[in-house]
Amino acid sequence: MSRKLWIPIAAVAALVVLGSAGAYVYFFSGLRTSPASLALSSPSASSTASPTGSTTATGGTGTWQIGSGSLVGYRVKEQFAGQASTHEAVARTGDVTGQVTITSSGGTYQMTSAKVTVQLSNLASVDQVAGYNVTNRDRIVQRSLNVSSFPTAVFETQNVTLPAGAETGQAVTVSVPGTLTIHGVTKDVTATLQLRVSGSTAQIAGSIATNMTDYGISPPSVGFTTVQPAVTVEFQLDLSKG
Template sequence: MIIAVVAGVAVVALVGGGAYVYFFSGLRSSPSPLALSTPTASASAAPAGGLAGTWTVTTGSVAGYRVKELFVGETSKHEAVAQTSTVSGSLTVSGDSSGYQVTAITFTAGLTGLHSVDSVAGRNVVQRDSYVSRQMNLQQFPDATFTASAGLVPATDGSGAVDVSAAGKLTIHGVTKNVAATARAQLNGGRIEIVGKLSIDMTDYGVSPPSVPFTTVDSQVTIEFQLFLTKS
């Protein structure tokens, strides 16, 4: 009898929840937040001609989201994490080690490339991705774009990581809002590496939290990114 009830609940969850709801399991894990990589001893050397110039996003860059979800019967939330490597953009650096200025910041992430990278025992979390695609109408709004006219960068000789920030505009789902991004940046193998995040409420962008049986999804979302840029 108990087995039949459990099986029935599983069927309802799979059918009624659009294959998005997970079995009631505490066996779940999420990758750590994105962080700066460990550079080699010579990786902090500035490129020939210095840092001033236009820098363009290159391979190895990723962007994604983190959002908390609570399964019925559980007391702790699970962090759903998805990432995409479809990232492009550029920025311009001027000045010297006594004071750099960063301007013309534009980064775009292709959201159709998002894929879940967390895990929940007994479930294929990749099934979440198709639900997110429908919820965000990615056929019509396939990209998210961040733009800023300038960023704040402290004086540095390029030998270590620095804190940077930028107040700009984020466009998702056809809606543009003012946001503030914080990040850490360093020189790494002749490239600039930037790792940061910003927080949004999905409802501000016309996206409702998923409403499915047995699962509650927060509206607060953390957007994170790890960008590698080469000098053009």
């Protein structure tokens, strides 16, 4: 090969190497962000005007329907090759339906039944990774969940006594045992949640810690990215009286 031909070829090769290195540095530069966990919204001024708001001792009883604005999603840890720290992948959907029934006895609230159904095909990534289109992950997740055969995830519970304060519109924290069905498999789980009733509206927010392998789902591993099996299911449900 002549020297005249070798020089431009070498220059092109150098540019390719430098470009690849630059892309690698950019991708693994730490420019990765994940949104905060779902939580109760700040109460409106009207609901905080007095300690009891507009809720009476029986005002929160009845059947509550999950409405628009509700969100359910997941968080998993991704490990990128050559990186010591993990990235938290987050996806959410507003395609959520269901209802919660609350009764009162002797001044105590009880969640007598609750069912939440989520359409998994509409889960969309909401985190950010520099140099990567995170929506590509969504297709991998849909394949792993086999959404064509198992399109929904369902959480159900019943007969949960709510802490004191729920009857007066205070935000209360409670552990709720129930079942979670994903990928055609049903497992016992515990949801840690906060509940606040305010007049004719209510909000529930919290999370469930689980493991994808319990549901027959293998953690995805694609290229230089592996996914840890631990999953946090999170939710923020806006409800109105049915």
